[in-house]
Amino acid sequence: FLGAGxxxxxxxxxxxxxxxxxxxxxEADIISTVEFNHSGELLATGDKGGRVVIFQQEQENKTQSxxxxxxxxxxxxxxxxPEFDYLKSLEIEEKINKIRWLPQKxxxxxxxxxxxxxxxLWKISERDKRPEGYNLKEEDGRxxxxxxxxxxxxxxxxxxxxxxxxxxxxxFANAHTxxxxxxxxxxxxxxxxxxxxxxxxLWHLEITDRSFNIVxxxxxxxxxxxxxxxxxxxxxxxxxxxxYSSSKGTIRLCDxxxxxxxxxxxxxxxxxEDPSNRSFFSEIISSISDVKFSHSGRYMMTRxxxxxxxxxLNMENRPVETYQVHEYLRSKLCSLYENDCIFDKxxxxxxGSDIVxxxxxxxxxxxxxxxxxxxxxxxxxxxxNKPRTILKPRKVCASGKRKKDxxxxxxxxxxxxILHTAWHPKENIIAVATTNNLYIFQDKMN
Amino acid sequence: xxxxxxxxxxxxxxxxASLFFQDAQEKGSVTPERAEEAKxxxxxxxxxxxxxxxxxxxxxxxxxQKYFDxxxxxxxxxxxxxxxxxxxxxxxxxxxxxxxxxxxxxPQRKSSLVTSKLAG
Numbered sequence: 001f002l003g004a005g006x007x008x009x010x011x012x013x014x015x016x017x018x019x020x021x022x023x024x025x026x027e028a029d030i031i032s033t034v035e036f037n038h039s040g041e042l043l044a045t046g047d048k049g050g051r052v053v054i055f056q057q058e059q060e061n062k063t064q065s066x067x068x069x070x071x072x073x074x075x076x077x078x079x080x081x082p083e084f085d086y087l088k089s090l091e092i093e094e095k096i097n098k099i100r101w102l103p104q105k106x107x108x109x110x111x112x113x114x115x116x117x118x119x120x121l122w123k124i125s126e127r128d129k130r131p132e133g134y135n136l137k138e139e140d141g142r143x144x145x146x147x148x149x150x151x152x153x154x155x156x157x158x159x160x161x162x163x164x165x166x167x168x169x170x171x172f173a174n175a176h177t178x179x180x181x182x183x184x185x186x187x188x189x190x191x192x193x194x195x196x197x198x199x200x201x202l203w204h205l206e207i208t209d210r211s212f213n214i215v216x217x218x219x220x221x222x223x224x225x226x227x228x229x230x231x232x233x234x235x236x237x238x239x240x241x242x243x244y245s246s247s248k249g250t251i252r253l254c255d256x257x258x259x260x261x262x263x264x265x266x267x268x269x270x271x272x273e274d275p276s277n278r279s280f281f282s283e284i285i286s287s288i289s290d291v292k293f294s295h296s297g298r299y300m301m302t303r304x305x306x307x308x309x310x311x312x313l314n315m316e317n318r319p320v321e322t323y324q325v326h327e328y329l330r331s332k333l334c335s336l337y338e339n340d341c342i343f344d345k346x347x348x349x350x351x352g353s354d355i356v357x358x359x360x361x362x363x364x365x366x367x368x369x370x371x372x373x374x375x376x377x378x379x380x381x382x383x384x385n386k387p388r389t390i391l392k393p394r395k396v397c398a399s400g401k402r403k404k405d406x407x408x409x410x411x412x413x414x415x416x417x418i419l420h421t422a423w424h425p426k427e428n429i430i431a432v433a434t435t436n437n438l439y440i441f442q443d444k445m446n
Numbered sequence: 447x448x449x450x451x452x453x454x455x456x457x458x459x460x461x462x463a464s465l466f467f468q469d470a471q472e473k474g475s476v477t478p479e480r481a482e483e484a485k486x487x488x489x490x491x492x493x494x495x496x497x498x499x500x501x502x503x504x505x506x507x508x509x510x511q512k513y514f515d516x517x518x519x520x521x522x523x524x525x526x527x528x529x530x531x532x533x534x535x536x537x538x539x540x541x542x543x544x545x546x547x548x549x550x551x552x553p554q555r556k557s558s559l560v561t562s563k564l565a566g
Contacts, residue, residue, distance in 0.1 A: 020563040279479040331478035334485040
């Protein structure tokens, strides 16, 4: 539960920050995705330079019972490279749009990473022993003169310094004409979907030369284009069900049992709009930038420019809850349109089914507790750098007299956006990405 | 404020044709959104005039499109002979009709050879 004070409230403390301190940020260092694996032991980030960095949580130290294990670098690799499609005169960015982990089946870890056009399955495996005592090779690899071999021995495995290797096991390419915005692994752990602006494809993790198109909203005449797909996700428990959101603020739920091509939705979630409130900005700010199911699968959350909405899958005509992230921006829409900020795509995440989190500007991020209806604004900043220092709640002053410790809307730094956040699947540990730094916060343990 | 690295998903001056400006003074009280809309219309009077499909969406779909035709380029060079080729304006990402992209206009694409600073 959130808020300052009270017995059951979460008190968030700074734990770690990763990345460079300097203000001059290279494009390649801009973080583009953050994702915990299913156990929470691993935390992956992707950046605009096509690189993936994976952090691993240290095993809990019995002597340091006041804090959970720290996250340290486990593996880093170049996932995607920039490409140029000469046939279409199209530049393909190496930026990693999404990373999704597969559940662990054996000693190795697997994740899917995608840029605008190509999805890759990466295997991350550990090597902590190597064979020694070959008969025909020296320890440095040179071959021995066979005539010098007088006895035979059996090579044995001896421990070595841990090496973590990442290798691409599958490359799923050439299936998307438009830019991939989402990937989602099915609860059957065999298939996954990839969604671009106009189409959604279904893949089998083992098969790279074929994918099934399951949604196609491309109009016959492109002049009639009115909306695009912005995000898609499989239901956490029903392997036949997925949802996709649109730039018009609607969410469609589809059942793959109904037909091969799911162009007709099973459910359409849309909040009716008050026509008298409609403005030039209405459609733009209603565009959904992220959709996430709750862990139970009963609810889903959507993020549009100014709010987070919780939908009950059983009710299509309106959300059950709406939380304002930064309502004070509604009277700044003109300048936010001019500087393109109105098109920023914020993500959101769940803690189980109770608390939701999303980012904002000025390196602020927000949490909403569905049960207590309380909300909190926190800041990811190097100023709160001491471990176990409880983060101070922040407040933006929308109008009128600014109180001490409040920040006025006009002082907000719109260059400092928190678009990507992630919540550990089991514990109160959160990862918050600023432009080029990754912050890890955890709740205060007593 | 101009932000670096912003993937501009819209074309200035071309919003969805379905939206039309209404006089903010029609209603008794002006909502914040309508007030902002009036501000925008005051700055860009041509906003909302263009008919046809949504340019926002078209621009989003065309992200990454960089046109360079070596044939066009060489023909233009031959035509111009000693004259200077028109070079790209300040916004290199917006390729307009008259301008013929030169190899210099295409940004160099190099992969990151440096390890991420997150791993440092």
